[in-house]
Amino acid sequence: MATVTRDFGRSTFWLFASFMGDTIANVESIMKTETITIVDVGRGPQLSTSRITVQDLLPFYRDQATNDEIRRWMPSLGDEEIAVLKDYLREHLDEALRLEQQIKAHHDRLRSMQPEWVRSSDDRPLEERKRALMEKLAQQKMRTSGADDSVR
């Protein structure tokens, strides 16, 4: 399994450690580290440190995106986390690609089952949809002002 250990606040700690000796340094090092692993809590393989899954990284892995490009869309990811995800994908790419297809098929099915009113505007031009939204807003404003008048 791909794992990386991340250290926190090491430089600050060393100032203190210089007074207290190596024994405390070792204890502190153990206490202040976090092991990043791949776990599965029901959404498929994901980071132990966040909700970001292997599937989330797959399109970027396919495009050979840089870490900075990946962080543009998933800003919380550190280099170590990206490395763990990439390592996992290197070892399980076929499995990840299969799962991607299954997820897509599942959501396509759910989407096709949505009621007709949900999709009624999808094929209309944006200008028309904008006019409809403006009309709705005007109606809402009229209702609100009507309600305000009745209170007075």
Added chain:
Amino acid sequence: MPTILFDENISGYASLLARILFSPAWDEISRSFDVRLATYDDVGLKPGTTDDQLWEFCQANRIYLLTNNRNEDDPLSLETMIRTRSLDSSVPVFTISDVERLRFERDYAENVAVKLLEYLAAEDNIRGAGRLYLP
């Protein structure tokens, strides 16, 4: 005041959608609906918050969660929460149908934003709808 919470794995898309929602073409409508876009940091959620906690948080605070397509088999997954805990009064979850297209296609991104506005315009009718796809 509808607040849209971007799931942790798509938080970087908040600025992209904000650029469309508050562009000259859509700004008046977005502001009239008082649309707010939020990330985990904005609402004080921790990374790795579980699906069931997230569902409860959004329902308690009347916040719309925005997600992408996910694999959801677990008994505590969002899908299960929607199926088993959704009431007629529940706030729906919005799901982006194809988040990759959102990255590359301006027209698609605009469609996602407009669909979101259309749902918010029908706020009273979408309660209890479970999951709604964008677009």
